Amino acid sequence: MSSTTSPRTEASDPTNGRSDPADLEAVPLRHWGRWAAAAVVLYVTAAFLWSLARNPNLEWEVVGDYLFEDFVIRGVGITLMLTVVAMVIGTVGGIVVAVMRLSSNPVLRGLSWFYTWFFRGTPLLVQIIFWGFLAALYQQIEIGIPFTGVTFASFDTNAVVGPMTAAILALSLNEVAYAAEIVRGGIASVDDGQDDAASALGMTRSQAMRTITLPQAMRVIVPPMGNETVTMLKSTALVSVIGGKDLLTAVQSVYAQNYQVIPLLVVAVIWYLALTSVLSVGQYFVERRYGKGYGNASMSRRWLGLGVTR
Template structure:
């Protein structure tokens, strides 16, 4: 008896899995052309800077490690740290006032934010620098007595450094308050209610429950704000704040080497902001553990396939 004939093979039927397939990689000629164009432009710009006699790289290198530069860097770092510490501490207080059930506290905090976010930082710094024009003397006394706790000329109390700290810190309080408030609002209300059920007071709930959980949301914008604060310290040069920019300005006002000395300032600002960016990265990694983490190698695989770009 003859064997039954095999059924006809459809033209659209896929080949067997063991068939040899020619794998042709996708060519991305546009990427290579864009990379070549960007590299050429960057190389041309770098070469023009290095060969420009008005920049004078040797003069820039000779100024990088001068004493006046390091003193300016020290003042810049101190201003940044002090302003951020006061700003964050005050921001927690103002944020708590904004979220308070007390209408007086909410109103006062709203007016504070309205004023300090609504006026330029440069104007605020100049105002504190010339506070003596408004109050020639600062007097603080004990109420209902003749005892004076402070009675000095304003210029002796509010020095350029103090004016710089006041301008930077009070402005930072307003911005930090909104960053912290946003982080606090991200914490589930059930966490607060559970803490209240355990008999915890408002301050303890804020310190032990709300803020630790809000840090994951607060750290990225606050890190960016810290980097911005470092750069904003350059504004205090208008009142002679002795920062890095003031230091180089004092020198190029005498030798007229404006571009080389500004290049020195740019270099050190980049170094300082790079250090702050590195610190921000590790803080984000520390407080973001367990939230939205990808498996190892996920990012490299996505980049390798060109996804998400």
């Protein structure tokens, strides 16, 4: 008895006598252009690093001699101090200015807008120089009652606002403007229903802001504030124009005497890269902490980066 296959059976067989699809081997698409471009970039990068490492003008032995010198370590300490103080003042002041921007009082809104407009609209270097030469505008700083001529105390401006004070004022006041916009954006990201719920529970606006809105806004605030911290650490190098005793000022004061400009700048670069890398690692863990519960599981698996800075 011969066996035959009916047309109905063949039509119902999707493989039509071929192998099972599960047994088929999937061949990934080859992106030869990408690999070729990556090879070219890798080659050029390796060639540049090789030429840089073998360049005798870098004088790596000089870099090693100065890398941990006392004046360099003191400069690193001043740089870190300026960064911490400026970020603390900037963050606290930024929260205040951000709340003023969101206030229903038109005077507070107008003042906060003018503050951010002014300090974000002028270069940080100009602000540092301005505070460094404040005595050219006000020779004396007087404390008294405005518009009455009554003065309780008077101080010489140069004695009060030295290079370090000027550096802290410039960095902090500038950071307040940027932090205010970051905080305002974070607060705006929280749903208005949260405030309604807090009001229904009898909480005041300040209580709701402190215990409900700001904690939720931290998820949005932390990433850009981490970038601001990295940027602030690098921006401290600008205070060298007024003799702020930071890391760059320290190496400049030495290479102005021994003319080892490139090796000492390499020392500064190494320290800046080390410090920003540590800050980036800290930012990574803080972001992961505040990203829990918001579907940001991929955040813990991404590469560490220095972030986007201004």
